[in-house]
Amino acid sequence: MNPSHSTTLSPGKSASGASPLGTPPDFDRKERRLALLHAFRRFLPESCLIHEPEALKVYECDGLTAYRRLPLMAVLPDTVEQVKEVMRICSKASVPVVARGAGTGLSGGALPLEDGVLLVLARFNRILEVDRINRTALVQPGVRNLAISEHVAPLGLYYAPDPSSQIACSIGGNVAENAGGLHCLKYGLTVHNILELKVITIAGDEITVGGEALDSPGYDLLALMTGSEGLLGVVVEVRVRLLPKPACAKVLLAAFDDIQSAGQAVGEIIAAGIIPGGLEMMDNLAIRATDDFCKAGYPTEAAAVLLCELDGIEEEVMDQIVDAKGIFEACGASELRIAEDDAERARFWAGRKAAFPAAGRISPDYLCMDGTIPKRELPKVLNAMQALSQASGLRIMNVFHAGDGNLHPLILYDANKEGELEKAEAVGARILEICVEAGGTITGEHGVGVEKINQMCVQFETLELAQFHALKAAFDPEGLLNPGKAIPTLQRCAEYGAMHVKGGVLPFADIERF
Amino acid sequence: MDGDSSEYLKERVLAAVSQGAPLSIIGGGTKHWLGSTPSGEALPVGDHRGIVSYEPTELVLTARGGTPLAEVRSALAERSQMLAFEPPAFGADATLGGTVAAGLSGPARPYTGAVRDFVLGTKVMNGRGEILRFGGEVMKNVAGYDVSRLMTGAWGTLGILLEISLKVLPRPKAIRTLSFEMEAVKAIERCNAWAAKPFPISGACHSRGRLRVRLWGSVRGVESAAKILGGDDIGDVIDHEGFEIDLDPASDPACESAVEPEGEHFWAALREQKLPFFAASDPLWRVSLPPGTSLFDIGNGDRSQGECLIDWGGGLRWIRGGADDGKDIRLAAKRCKGHATLFRGGDRSGDIFDPLPSDLRLLHERIKAAFDPGAIFNRGRMYPGI
Ligand SMILES: Cc1cc2nc3c(=O)[nH]c(=O)nc-3n(C[C@H](O)[C@H](O)[C@H](O)COP(=O)(O)OP(=O)(O)OC[C@H]3O[C@@H](n4cnc5c(N)ncnc54)[C@H](O)[C@@H]3O)c2cc1C
Numbered sequence: 001m002n003p004s005h006s007t008t009l010s011p012g013k014s015a016s017g018a019s020p021l022g023t024p025p026d027f028d029r030k031e032r033r034l035a036l037l038h039a040f041r042r043f044l045p046e047s048c049l050i051h052e053p054e055a056l057k058v059y060e061c062d063g064l065t066a067y068r069r070l071p072l073m074a075v076l077p078d079t080v081e082q083v084k085e086v087m088r089i090c091s092k093a094s095v096p097v098v099a100r101g102a103g104t105g106l107s108g109g110a111l112p113l114e115d116g117v118l119l120v121l122a123r124f125n126r127i128l129e130v131d132r133i134n135r136t137a138l139v140q141p142g143v144r145n146l147a148i149s150e151h152v153a154p155l156g157l158y159y160a161p162d163p164s165s166q167i168a169c170s171i172g173g174n175v176a177e178n179a180g181g182l183h184c185l186k187y188g189l190t191v192h193n194i195l196e197l198k199v200i201t202i203a204g205d206e207i208t209v210g211g212e213a214l215d216s217p218g219y220d221l222l223a224l225m226t227g228s229e230g231l232l233g234v235v236v237e238v239r240v241r242l243l244p245k246p247a248c249a250k251v252l253l254a255a256f257d258d259i260q261s262a263g264q265a266v267g268e269i270i271a272a273g274i275i276p277g278g279l280e281m282m283d284n285l286a287i288r289a290t291d292d293f294c295k296a297g298y299p300t301e302a303a304a305v306l307l308c309e310l311d312g313i314e315e316e317v318m319d320q321i322v323d324a325k326g327i328f329e330a331c332g333a334s335e336l337r338i339a340e341d342d343a344e345r346a347r348f349w350a351g352r353k354a355a356f357p358a359a360g361r362i363s364p365d366y367l368c369m370d371g372t373i374p375k376r377e378l379p380k381v382l383n384a385m386q387a388l389s390q391a392s393g394l395r396i397m398n399v400f401h402a403g404d405g406n407l408h409p410l411i412l413y414d415a416n417k418e419g420e421l422e423k424a425e426a427v428g429a430r431i432l433e434i435c436v437e438a439g440g441t442i443t444g445e446h447g448v449g450v451e452k453i454n455q456m457c458v459q460f461e462t463l464e465l466a467q468f469h470a471l472k473a474a475f476d477p478e479g480l481l482n483p484g485k486a487i488p489t490l491q492r493c494a495e496y497g498a499m500h501v502k503g504g505v506l507p508f509a510d511i512e513r514f
Numbered sequence: 515m516d517g518d519s520s521e522y523l524k525e526r527v528l529a530a531v532s533q534g535a536p537l538s539i540i541g542g543g544t545k546h547w548l549g550s551t552p553s554g555e556a557l558p559v560g561d562h563r564g565i566v567s568y569e570p571t572e573l574v575l576t577a578r579g580g581t582p583l584a585e586v587r588s589a590l591a592e593r594s595q596m597l598a599f600e601p602p603a604f605g606a607d608a609t610l611g612g613t614v615a616a617g618l619s620g621p622a623r624p625y626t627g628a629v630r631d632f633v634l635g636t637k638v639m640n641g642r643g644e645i646l647r648f649g650g651e652v653m654k655n656v657a658g659y660d661v662s663r664l665m666t667g668a669w670g671t672l673g674i675l676l677e678i679s680l681k682v683l684p685r686p687k688a689i690r691t692l693s694f695e696m697e698a699v700k701a702i703e704r705c706n707a708w709a710a711k712p713f714p715i716s717g718a719c720h721s722r723g724r725l726r727v728r729l730w731g732s733v734r735g736v737e738s739a740a741k742i743l744g745g746d747d748i749g750d751v752i753d754h755e756g757f758e759i760d761l762d763p764a765s766d767p768a769c770e771s772a773v774e775p776e777g778e779h780f781w782a783a784l785r786e787q788k789l790p791f792f793a794a795s796d797p798l799w800r801v802s803l804p805p806g807t808s809l810f811d812i813g814n815g816d817r818s819q820g821e822c823l824i825d826w827g828g829g830l831r832w833i834r835g836g837a838d839d840g841k842d843i844r845l846a847a848k849r850c851k852g853h854a855t856l857f858r859g860g861d862r863s864g865d866i867f868d869p870l871p872s873d874l875r876l877l878h879e880r881i882k883a884a885f886d887p888g889a890i891f892n893r894g895r896m897y898p899g900i
Contacts, residue, residue, distance in 0.1 A: 132710075133706050134805055134806040156710065178660075184653075185653065191660070192631050206873075207877065208874075211852070211853070212851040212852070213802040213804055213852040214623065214624060214805070214829045215667075216802075217853050217855070217870065218878055219664055219881060220617075220666060221874075223666075224659060224661075224664045227656040247711075270572075270573060270684075274684070312735060313712060313731075313735050315737070315738045316732040316735030319733070319735065320732065372655060374569065374651060375572055376569065401654070406653070441655040443656050444652070444653075444654035444656065445656060448657060448658075461646070461647075464646045464658070467885070468658055471884050471885075474877065474880035474883070475880075
């Protein structure tokens, strides 16, 4: 490691920097809380400050419920000026700040820090401006993803990224995680669909990145901010691009007797020059669970089901349906259905969109993984997961964005059973490593957060992590923004690596690697 | 021809660091006229070349930075795929690395995305001679900061692009260009109204009283859209197979009085700046604006406005002549919520890109230092001191 930037590797004075779940801070929390409250009360009404433990409970975790922690306090400002002041006070006092949108994140990104302030952006829930001519909307970060599309629907426009959590998740959280959705193979991720951000730095300064034109001078900080998990700044305004609603959308459902054929069909569709609006796959466990949950009418005997949505202008869709049908048949589909009308189309999708709650129905708890792999590796990775499931005795249900190789294995477990959470986590960790070994990545859209912090050591080399830390320091020299998330310290990786090498410490170390 | 010269590059970088001697990264040398005048010792990266992997069904291609753009395009064409951001080459020797570093996208950009939208991963050498990988060869990847996109359009100031993984797309089955006699203001209005509807538009350019709109998609899709868009005032309709045809790189733009080419030749000439509009030697300004901006008024009173070519359905205005000093044009661009770049000619020792506000400027300096602490790469190519 180059000594010239080693200073940037330890996140400043903050005791919480090293490990998100590590030793409790060694200072007087109560005193610090009182001092902060005193400072905040000068410009924030009492209704914006939450510090009683019972009231803080709602903020103890995000969508990754396995990790819970109470912050020093939660602050709920509703003006940008207030956010700036909160940041100034925290940075002066070296208090870490964790931003929180709707708290639907699945990697613990919004998990509070015991010695830190949780900055809740839920009250920034206004759509500020819709520019009809330029097809953009300026929104506050707490606006729900779906609310944007609903708001502009009368103009025939919509906001394309549609995570399954879109009724609840906030656009600020989407930016922080670079959220994707069912339609991102064709219409892109958050990074492809935003134009401009207003960001408050840890020092309390306001910067604007991107702009109203299609590009802007200087480095692409818009892309850099997107997916940075709240480590570089707090987003207080987002200008999103709006797209015209497709004139026509049709969904094909194809059932297969084996997963390999379904995987092959995905490749053939792309090879034929078709980019579907959505291309999703479910395995048998997912088919049965979702069908049971919302009566989607899926063929419950099938080993795999593909949902293929084709959209565009009507003639184009008709052309593509013919091609896609031919491909599915040639790949040995055991059943093919085309949604006759919008109601049936909605029903086809309902099952897929309800995959997570459906998993919740058949198992008390589940862990949702988010690896992405090159599509050709799908059969191998699925087989490896099967083996992991057998070895661990935990069921793994698979839904995935097949078009872009983004897997969401749901590991079903029961937290009340001694040791099951640890077992599930070990299986999850192994799955992510398998994804890396297959040439893929540990997270496609849910982010690293605290959940995958160890796997970052598998995905990246020491020098790369050091580069990330140097970049972070350019924005936040003291390491006060969401410390302990997303990018592991080198020390943490050294410890994790040592654990690995010991062998046998990790469960299922004997499972074949490729 | 393919080769990995990363060891050589590393030696050069380490030597430059120890001597504090800046380097000027050179791919094919086709864009030396763009940006501020390069300074520092030449560091040729063209030998670090070759397509590393290409999987058509994954829609991903990975190639070394020195790979000629033309080689990438023809490998894709063989499998009926393309770089959907339609990058200009500005010469036969253009490399993929230079294209990505310069952040250049062509006429399809508003409809398909910019080069940054297609960059999935990179292998880079930073200013410490370290070889680092970011992103990857998969469509979705949020592990770590998006350094690959940060490198895109950074003009080589943050590091050498050793390898680039790009998302590629299938070529459309049918392409058709419609052309209309139309005033600029009306053309901008039309383009924006059409963009709000789901038509398969992939290019919209207004030049010399004529609006050309390119459609691409399936055969029947293009036909149906053409019928609706065409309406009564349709002029010519030209079907063409390609759009990426290579122009003779040595050729100069047709002289100012020449007639504009049509069909695929039009789009290629637009992309490569070989249309008659680009023939004159006055400074050429690139003004990027919200696409619905009606008239771009420099507001310099009696002085001539210069000639304007509108691309990107209104989002890009090329201005030639008129403004001798960049001030007016930059102010006007700012008023319209856009920005201006001195693209060709003019005073290349002054500002090329819009100066950054001070807080952003400081952030740029820190980011530069995080990657290239000795400031050895392409110093000043983008901004003085960066
Ligand atoms: C049932 C379910 C389905 C899901 N499906 C998908 C899916 O299909 N695709 C997908 O991508 N994700 C999905 N998710 C994950 C989650 O919804 C997304 O990650 C979402 O973007 C998080 O938004 P949020 O507002 O809830 O953010 P939070 O959970 O509150 O925060 C997430 C991260 O963003 C940071 N943050 C939040 N707001 C800001 C801000 N204004 N400025 C800076 N940083 C901020 C936080 O610090 C944290 O690191 C799903 C989640 C659930 C529970």
